[in-house]
Amino acid sequence: MTGRALRVLVVDDEALARQVAVEYLGRCADIEVAGECANGYEAVRAVSEAMPDVLLLDVQMPKLSGFDVLELVGPGPAVIFATAHDEFALRAFEVHAVDYLLKPFSEARLHAALDRARERLAARAAQPAEALRAALRGVRIERVLVRDGGKVFVVPAEALEYAQAQDDYVLIHAQGRNLLKEQPISSLELQLDPSRFVRVHRSWILNLAYLDRVELEAKDRRVAVLRDGTRLPISRSGHQRLQEALGER
Structure with a gap:
């Protein structure tokens, strides 16, 4: 300087x-x-x-x-x-x-x-x-802020259907729109309410409110089927976390 x-x-x-x-x-x-x-x-x-x-x-x-x-x-x-x-x-x-x-x-x-x-x-x-x-770790957020060029999108947490890791970014899917936010998925996971959002796979976070069912595709391979038909992979550890979260509801 x-x-x-x-x-x-x-x-x-x-x-x-x-x-x-x-x-x-x-x-x-x-x-x-x-x-x-x-x-x-x-x-x-x-x-x-x-x-x-x-x-x-x-x-x-x-x-x-x-x-x-x-x-x-x-x-x-x-x-x-x-x-x-x-x-x-x-x-x-x-x-x-x-x-x-x-x-x-x-x-x-x-x-x-x-x-x-x-x-x-x-x-x-x-x-x-x-x-x-x-600083954000452990702070539960009620909205996700996403900057896209000169625009700022405010996504209510309850509207966030799922999130997908994309390198140092995370894709936010909400209300029919995909938004890319510069934030590791692990950081976003720490901000979301664990009683409502579950890391079902290392690359995916699911909002339980949009889950329709869990299907077994093959031995030890499961997918989460959302209400709109979207299918998200579930890892073995993710299935355990999902069961624990559903059991608490």
Whole structure:
């Protein structure tokens, strides 16, 4: 980061908060404002277009929270969270945020956070993708966020019929649509409610609500037949997990 201005994208649904942050940033000779965003959707698009070094990111915003934005943009900018509430502080540092500012914050406090961001970027010590995956373990989600170009799809968990591993991606099938999300299937499995979703095969996760029946195709080879006729392979260990899950229902 030495030798050029630090590019900061300001994301906040409150116009006054954005104005104050931009004024503070404008008085820093080594800072460039990469843009302003009034919501999470704008932020996801702006990160792709403006390629900022740092996100000054509000936590509580309509539709997409700051954490949702971070999940969608992936391992790119360093993140400084800003909020009027302190209950999100622990989660912010679990996803390796550079800093956590409580509003209203002073210009000096913002400068200190930016100094930390510059150090973090220079050292490349954050490893945000792995940190985010680690933070998500054990957190049961009620929706899956999928970014497709400039669009963001919000898939309710109950609408997710099945998921298929595709290298470092996972194919989400829901409501007649296939969506590709950059996330290992093992990470998605940890986020889904195990009483509703079962890893029936190393490459497949099944929503029990869409299961019609289990068929034996050959000796020790079974398939899950969904209500729409889709057939998913079941491994030996997957069949055991499926039996355990069905037995608990």
